[in-house]
Amino acid sequence: MEPLTRDGLSPLKPLADALSSAVPEHPADDGLFGPRSVVWRLHRDRSFPVAAIRSLMLQALHPLTMAGVAQHSDWRRDPLGRLAATSGYVLTVTYGARADAEAAARRVRAVHRHVRGVDDVTGLPYSADDPALLLWVHAAMVDSVVCVADRYGRRLEPGDADRYVAEMVPFAVIVGIPEDLVPGSVRELTDYLSSVGLLQATPAARDAIGFVLDPPDLDPDMRETWRDLGQVAIGTLPEWARSLYGFPVPPTEALERVTVRQLVGVLDLSFESLPGVLEARQRIELRMRA
């Protein structure tokens, strides 16, 4: 059941720890979004792992974003630790008190200040605190959450997608993107995404995404499940992004809502059985009901 690596530890453990420490037991306030927000609803959807894989695949298509990761991050040594750090950041900003969210953003900005260099492929200089790159990362995530939640999560009500995009503006602003650059509606988001140039699947991007889709050392049964999940993420990519990677279109039956939810359900169950996960989810649920 548990997605064990061969050394007998759950690879989801760092993610579980990230969730349980990101969701406060006695929050000082309702944070940036609050329990009634669409953000709270979508960020605890069980389909979130698929959205995360899709986000990474889109984000990696910007060569300068990818160069920053490839040249400065230790993701290859500790991929799940890296993923857990990102996930912990998203969850803290979502469910944490305002001061915690702002502190987390300050730490990210401090790290970003040192991430700069020149991309091998395009020959262009980059800097991680460049609002243009930050905006790409933000937009790829927001687009992925909306797309995946609608297809595989609890369905979105009319207007939810627009509300989500608009609610997420402060999420972008606290990492240093000027507010007037951030898309505030689905329409603006779509326009922005299609306006970005330079996108390509560099060798670094292919390498990293290959790793995400088939992490080493998973036990054989879990490996199948994870690969299936990767196929689902590929199936939700826009056509242009899929073509850049050269991935074939996954079979339709692998993308059916019921099948995908079953797959996600199995993964989610092993996640939820890790210490602290259920309790964190219950804290969120109780605040949303209050």
Next chain:
Amino acid sequence: MSGAVPRSRAARAAALARLVLRIGGRYAARSPQLIFASVDRRRELRHDLALRSAEEVAEELGAMKGALMKLGQMASYIDEGVPEEFRATMARLQRDAPPMSAGLAAAVVAEELGDTPEGAFGRWDPLPFAAASIGQVHRAITRDGRAVAVKVQYPGIGESIEADVRNVALLRRIARMAFPGLETSALVDELRDRLREEVDYALEAEHQQLFADYYEGHPVIHVPRVVPELSTRRVLTSELVPGSRFEDVLGWDQRERDLAAETIHRFVFRGLYRLHAFNGDPHPGNYLFHGRGRVTFLDFGLTKRFTANDLAPLEDAARYIAVERDGAGFRAALERAGFLQPGAPVATELVVDHLGAFYNTVLRDGPLTITPEYASALVRRFFDTRSPIAPYSNIPRAYVVLQRISLGLYGVLGSLRATGNWRRIAEEIWPFTNGPPSTPIGEAEARWRALRGEAPLGRSA
């Protein structure tokens, strides 16, 4: 009770017989209000997290979780062979399943019975007192004054389980993770059938009533009667029975525990050999104890019925190994049942040694204590993929539930550290031995059989 004077075996047996004889008016005339009030909530359900809509049910229990719960139930009887993480996941899933809100449960009742719960029943407790694997149980008093337990199914769970069992590939993958080393395709096929049956409370009601009718008037075995006019596919109403839980019984004195164990043992053996029906759920939560060996059996959602043909090779196997001591006959019976490949290149002594282990409790005439260690060892043997006969042995589909129950049964008897002459009890029930009553409960049971006009069992009869 614990007299300082050591008593002889005969005196002790006589005292037991008197106890059993007093059973007569066991469920005598308690008012429904008293019964209603005495059934307490088994554990704190998280009403603050109650599911308020079918959509929330789908989110919490749909998408494979229902199927996994069932698989987890299978795993929960078994101490060994199941990875700890899987066990923890399943235990958690069963323990923490949130209840339905009062409104949602009422909506299901209204859809099924065509009236509000308060209208359909005279009195209705909107808070469930127990969780069931795909529903929850409410206390109520019917309009004609009977205290009842009403099991209400989560809305939409039937559809989602139906979708889950169609995803055979994923089920097999999970079963491989849950039961490494076990041939899982038969297990998964059986799981699918049982899941489909379990969502049909009408079928469960039929099975429960089969057992209730059969055990009518039995001195120590009680099965709550179904109230058919208040039961449907998603609502099952039956007699409400107060009693002690398994956890309580573990604190009772050993004699009481032995009596309870004897009754459970009789229930399983008698069900199989006389009723040809096995209640597939030896979960400790499915028993209520009333002292002096009296036990109420709950939850018939996983009942397996056997044909005479299904049973014949099993009867033969038991007879050859336990009575005739004929290893070759035992082996041939197992081959007929499909447990062992015919002509497998292993010595018959080895077959007897390995597969005969399951009959250990009934091999010898004499008192035997079933310990948790014994139960674990049995399961270890069952899951031992390195045994020399493992490549040639298998559990045919018709017996998967049977196997589960046997393992679960020993788990329950082991927890009770029960002592009994299991062989003598088996002989009372085996159709091929037709033995005399061997205990006070056996005596009382013989009188019950005579009263209901049941012909003695057995071929010679």
